[in-house]
Amino acid sequence: MHALKSRKVTGKENDKMIIPVRCFTCGKLIGDRWEEFARRIRTGENPSDVLDSLGIKRYCCRRMVLSNVEIIDEILRFYEEAEKRREARNLY
Numbered sequence: 068m069h070a071l072k073s074r075k076v077t078g079k080e081n082d083k084m085i086i087p088v089r090c091f092t093c094g095k096l097i098g099d100r101w102e103e104f105a106r107r108i109r110t111g112e113n114p115s116d117v118l119d120s121l122g123i124k125r126y127c128c129r130r131m132v133l134s135n136v137e138i139i140d141e142i143l144r145f146y147e148e149a150e151k152r153r154e155a156r157n158l159y
Contacts, residue, residue, distance in 0.1 A: 085137075085138075085139055086098045086101045086135060087131055087135065090125070090127050090128045090131045091127075091131065092127035092128075092131075093125060093127050093128065095125065095128050097123060097128050097131055097132060100121045100122075100123065100132070101132065101135070103121060104117055104118070104121060104132055114133060118132065118133075
């Protein structure tokens with residue numbers, strides 16, 4: 068139940084992230100607000116104020132947005148390493 072947002076699929080810059088589409092507790096749609104939240108946090112705004120302005124009021128939904136960890140880059144690193152090993156085996 069995750070949305071895979073990808074800006075650039077190939078190349079060195081992997082801007083992929085897995086975002087929960089809905090709150091696991093109440094089912095409210097929150098995935099569409101992630102990019103705006105992340106952009107505003109990077110500019111230095113207070114997360115609490117950003118969540119309030121985006122209309123995310125329930126603490127369960129706030130938890131979903133605040134606790135999202137972007138681990139896809141780490142997972143892709145292992146995938147790329149496995150691909151290199153597979154190619155090395157095929158050369159011999």
